[in-house]
Structure formats: C-alpha cells, structure tokens
Amino acid sequence: MIYDILFKHLEQKIQLSEVEKEIVKSYFIPKTLKKRKLLLQEGYVCKYLTFVASGLLKTYHIDEKGKEHISQFTPEGWWTSDMHSFFHSVPSQYTIDALEDSELLMITAEDFENMTLQVPVMDRYFRLLFQNSLVVKERRLVTAHTLTAEEKYRQLVENNPGLVNRVPQNLLASYLGLTAATVSRLKKNV
C-alpha cells in the first residue's frame, strides 16, 4: 500500500506509534501523476510537499532565453516541492513534472504545520531529511565550481548510475549545467 512506502521511509529515521501513524496518514492526500503532467507550475504557489512513492519527477526552471535548468530529480522514496514557495506562500520559481507515471502523497503547508505540532517527532524526521539534503546540495555546489565538464559527468555516472540509465542524456546535461552537445562529446572519454 502506498502509505506503507511512506512509513517505511519515515521509520528509517524515526519511530512512530500506531496512533501517530494514523495521524500522519490522515494528513496525506494520495495522487497519481501521469508522465509529462505537471505537479507544480512556475509562478503559482506550491501548495504541497510531496512524497514520491513510485515514479520519477523533475524540478526545473526556465531562464529568460527559454533554456531549461533542472535542479532536481525526485525518484521514489524522496520528497519534492519548491520549499520557499511552499513554506512562505510565494510564487514558485520552479516547475515540477513527471518523467514517469508516478504515485504521490501530498500534504499542504497548513497540515504540515498541524502534523508537526501533533506529532513532534516529525520535526525530527524532517530535520534529518533536510540535514542530509543540505549536505548533498552543498556538494553539488562545490562540484559545480571545481570540476570540469568531464569530471562532472563522470562523477554523476559513479554516484548515480541508476539515474543515468533512467533519464535521457539531454536532461542529465541540464542537471549538470552543461549542454546536450557537450555531454554527448565527452561521453567518449568516460
């Protein structure tokens, strides 16, 4: 069941009683999202924090020249949203859509607040989650600044082999801050 996937992930970081599980469960709205469908559109407030139970989403931003910059891939077992938009109710800078048919569990900001007040250990869960995400983001920033295009691609292949086989190469390029042409060329040396 879809909620069990969520609890399996929560229980990797925290313990929940049956009562707490029921409370948490009651706050999440299930939803399926077909490939190419939008979860969030740039310019609109991000209404949900979303757990991906199955499938794969991408988060991206379109710049003034119309170029797509992918900031995040979200496969099953991970969370997504535009956090700034979600927590502060301001227009989103990002669009999120599905790369594969996906099953989602979503919670509103108001319910998120209520849930953490009712089940404070969820604060701990998200503290740990955000803590880990921060480490990952920090690392991506360092590699963006220090590595050559080839090293960036090589590192992605080493660290995320699953992703490389699951996502078109032009999207990986965008995620790395490179062009599709560049990635195509440097693949030969890797």
Place this chain on the structure above:
Amino acid sequence: MIYDILFKHLEQKIQLSEVEKEIVKSYFIPKTLKKRKLLLQEGYVCKYLTFVASGLLKTYHIDEKGKEHISQFTPEGWWTSDMHSFFHSVPSQYTIDALEDSELLMITAEDFENMTLQVPVMDRYFRLLFQNSLVVKERRLVTAHTLTAEEKYRQLVENNPGLVNRVPQNLLASYLGLTAATVSRLKKNV
C-alpha cells in the same frame, strides 16, 4: 552575554522555557577564535556544530591545483560546521577559519543528540534552520548554472551588500566560483 545572542536567535523560530534554556545552555562550549585561526581543518573529523555569536568565518575547500573554493561565509547569528563530517564522524572536506576575531558557541555531535532528545523543540529549530539553508543553497546552485559572471557578481552585491563591504574581493570571487581577475574587471560595468 554570549548565550543571550544564541537564545535571541533560537527564539526567532521557537519558544523555550527557562528550564529548557538552562539545558540547552549547558551543552554549549564558548570559545573565541582569532582572525586567521582554524576552527576545522580538512581531513579531520568536524567535532562541533558552531554558532557564531560575533565575527565572521569562512568555509573552504582546496582543490588538487591548490586553489581555494569558498563554500560559505558565516557571520554572527549563523551556524557553521561540515555537516557531513559532524553527523557521520568522517574526515572533513572543508577547512573553516576566522576572517575576523570571533566568539563562538560549540556543541559536539553526541551532545547535540542528547540535547534534541531532552529538548525536542530543538529538532524543530534545526528543521526550520536547515529548511531555510536548503532554499538558499538551492538558489546558489541555480545561479551558478544560469548566470554569467557579471550577473553573479551583481546579484551578490544586491543580495549581500553587507558581505561585499566586509570581505576582500578575491574571497568574494572564490565564493562565486570566479577568479579575482575576472571580478576586478567586471566591477567596472556594475
């Protein structure tokens, strides 16, 4: 008093009883760090999560060519550490040192754990803190990928005017992933 600076910041996000304050206070070790002195050296485990009560620190990484890449400036009222090293007791990837004489409050990983168990609302504080940091890091990553050198510098001046007047230009360059020569040149157009 130095602990009051800490509590002032905690109370921007959470409420603490007097008892809780005493508990929290008991876990933090005060320390002063003179300009140019190290708080953490790359290769060593980061033993402390550190609150900067006054002063300014920088976090950086030296690449194979000996080039310094600054990942973070930490002025008064903010936290610093190599989170990955701190929470997982692995060698640090970063060095942290003082750009100005600084007053610090430090907590070990073990005490951090005990503190959050004794005062669960601290999980909420750090959830909120990490949540906000994540938004900031995410944004830096997007600008690293989408902006030109000049736009990066301009945005820094707009968003962090304080920092620009406080930190030598070559360090700002490193923070932006640019060279000192480049920043010097593009300043004229800004």
Place this chain on the structure above:
DNA sequence: TAAAAGCGTTGACCTGAATCAACTTCATTT
C-alpha cells in the same frame, strides 16, 4: 503508416572567463 517530435551525434565556429604575469597600493610586522 505517415508525420511529428524527441533524442543523440557530429562539425564549424565563437566567446566568456581562465591563466599567467607584471605592477601598484595598502596594511601589518619588526
């Protein structure tokens, strides 16, 4: 099953920022 769209490759060319190096302040030490 034809047309369209998405994806990957490759070539020719261009350019923004890096590199390297010299020279100047300015600040800190002694």
Place this chain on the structure above:
DNA sequence: AAATGAAGTTGATTCAGGTCAACGCTTTTA
C-alpha cells in the same frame, strides 16, 4: 621606517565549453 605580504588592477593570450545547424534514429501521435 623598512620590509613583507595581502589585495587589487590590467594586459596578452589561451581554451573549455557554448552556440548553431545539419543529420539520423527511434518513439509517439494522429
């Protein structure tokens, strides 16, 4: 006050990666 060393500027040159465009191959869609 001399000396050492950060910090900033500027010029000449280089080059990694972007841009633009053409061409196949495969997958969707009509």
